[in-house]
Amino acid sequence: MYDKLTRIGRKIIPRRLFTWGQPVYHYVLALLGAILYRFPSRHIFVVGITGTKGKTTTTELVSAILESAGYTTAIASTLRFKIGTASERNLYKMTMPGRFTVQQFLRRAVKAGCDYAILEMTSEGAKQYRHKFINLDSLILTQIAPEHIESHGSYEAYVRAKLSIAEQLQRSRKRKKSLVINIESPEAERFLTIGGVQKITYSSKDAEPSTLSDTSSNITINGESLAVPLVGDFNVMNILAAVTFAKTENVTTAAIKKALASFKGVPGRMEEVLLHVNDGSSQKTPFRIIVDYAHTAESLEAVYKTFPDKRKICVLGSCGGGRDRWKRPLMGEVADTYCDEIILTNEDPYDEDPRAIVEEVAKGIKNKKPEIIMDRRFAIRRALELAVVKMVPGTFSASEKMYQVPYNTAVLITGKGTDPYIMGPAGTKIVWDDKAVAEEELAKLMASHN
Incomplete structure (x- = not known):
């Protein structure tokens, strides 16, 4: 609705007046939301989590740790809205919904008796003042990399939007305020200049020695060995953020x-796809199948580097249409570097030609010959077929519940994670679920190979 009103406003209001009026509009709405719900953040401990990547996983880790300590938590994230034991999927297609939604969520958390509210806080939300009138107790900075450049106008404007969230912490009415900073992140020094708050830093050195594999991580923090069923260097940093x-x-x-020992992972973030069998149970597949939200070159590279010894069959698109065109060939370059076989497909074209988006990604691929399959379901099926044809035929054992595979293969499906829709022109959308589609197509293929 906001995007639609914005497009109408741009057409009928002079550009200079429109540019001037937007901040006033956003500020007034933020204030009205806080008043309407009686400034709920004053009555609950609010943890903000910001950064380019790692926010959702860190949010879930913080919640799990606090609940392990006996506290009741509420979560507002890209993935879901959770208050106590009640949870519902975030279907807004935005991490930080309009300011009335956030303030209402906080009021519900207060009413439910939650001890902590954990909020993902984004640059886009800050640009529209959705962080205003939220009294933060703590803010965690995960990592900053170029993102949303076309929306903000420049990387510097993007960073300033992130810094404005830290400044909101600085202005908070709470007495004890803390800023937890990944010291290895670009721009960390600028966050260290925020005054009036306790600043605590963390780095990858805090987890040494560590042993990482593509199935789990074992890290050492303050002399204590911690086993975590999460994979990848980036998840080590997410764990460190939550623990710090x-x-x-x-x-x-x-x-x-x-x-951490009982943490089940986060849907759509390095999530493994399992094969469901007739008796209702699930079993590991003969090759790894991973669904991940990675939609920047940095996060895509982090996913691929997690499987260094595997033959990688990669399904990717790009970011949504109408934004961040600069990163499309970079996504292609990363796939070209790490993937053995590449399938380019549709993601969220919005009002842009989906084929043109994919072809811009393909410009970054110089050494491989990618397949372009615009139907995302067919693209996922094709990736699974490429893995399945390498299997030894007729070796499925119902008792052992596994296939014997002579190739160490991973099918990596990135870009959407748990996104519930594929967004098309003029606000149209198709209900979607990468994991469910992968499960369905896998079941069909496995049945055809028996």
Whole structure:
């Protein structure tokens, strides 16, 4: 609705007046939302989490650790809205919905008796003042990399939007305020200049020694060995962010270890696809199938580097249409570097020609010959077929529940994660679920190979 009103406004209001009026409009709405719901953030401990990537996983890790320590939490993230034990999927197609939604969520969390509210906070939300009138107790910075450049106008404007969230922490009415900073992140030094708050830093060195594989991580924090069923260097940083925050809240090491050991991962973030069989059980597939939200060159590279010894069959598109065109060939370059076989497909074209988007990604691919399959379901099926044809035929054992595969293969489906829709022209959308589609197509293929 906001995008539609904005397009109408741009047509009927002089450009200079429209540009001047937008901040006023956003500020007034933010204030009205806070008044309407009686400034709920004053009555609950609010943790903000910002950064280019890692926000959703860090949000879930913080919640799990706090709940392990006996607290009740609320979450507002790209993935879901959770208040206590009640949870619902975020269907807004935006991480930080309009300011009335956030303030209403906080009021519901207060009413439910939650001890902590954990919010993903984005540059796009900050640009529209959705962070205003939220009294933060703590803010976690995960990592900053170029993103949303066309929306903000420049990388500097993007960084300033992130910094404005830290400045909101600085202005908060809360007495004890903390800023947890990934010191290895670009722009970390600028966050360290924020005054009036306690600043705590973390880095990858805080997790050494560590042993990482493509199935789990074992890291050492403060001399304590922690086993976590998460994979990838980037998840080590997410774990460190959550643990560093937890320590500021005096959460015990025992509670932290318990939470991490039982952590089930995050849907759409390095999520493994399993084969469902007739008896209702699930089993591992003969090759790894991973669904991940990665939609920047940096996050795409992080996914691919997690599987260094595997033959990688990669399905990717790009970011949504009408934005960040500069990164499309970069996505192609990353796939060209790490993937053995590449399938380019549709993602969220909005009002742009989806074929043109994919062809811009393909410009970055110089050494491989990508397949272009615009139907995303067919693209996923094709990736699975490329893995399946390498299998030894007729070796499925119902008792062992596995296939014998002579190739160490991973099918990596990136770009959407748990996104519930494929967005098309004029606001049209197709209900979508990468994981469900992969499961359906996998079941068909496995049945045809028996």
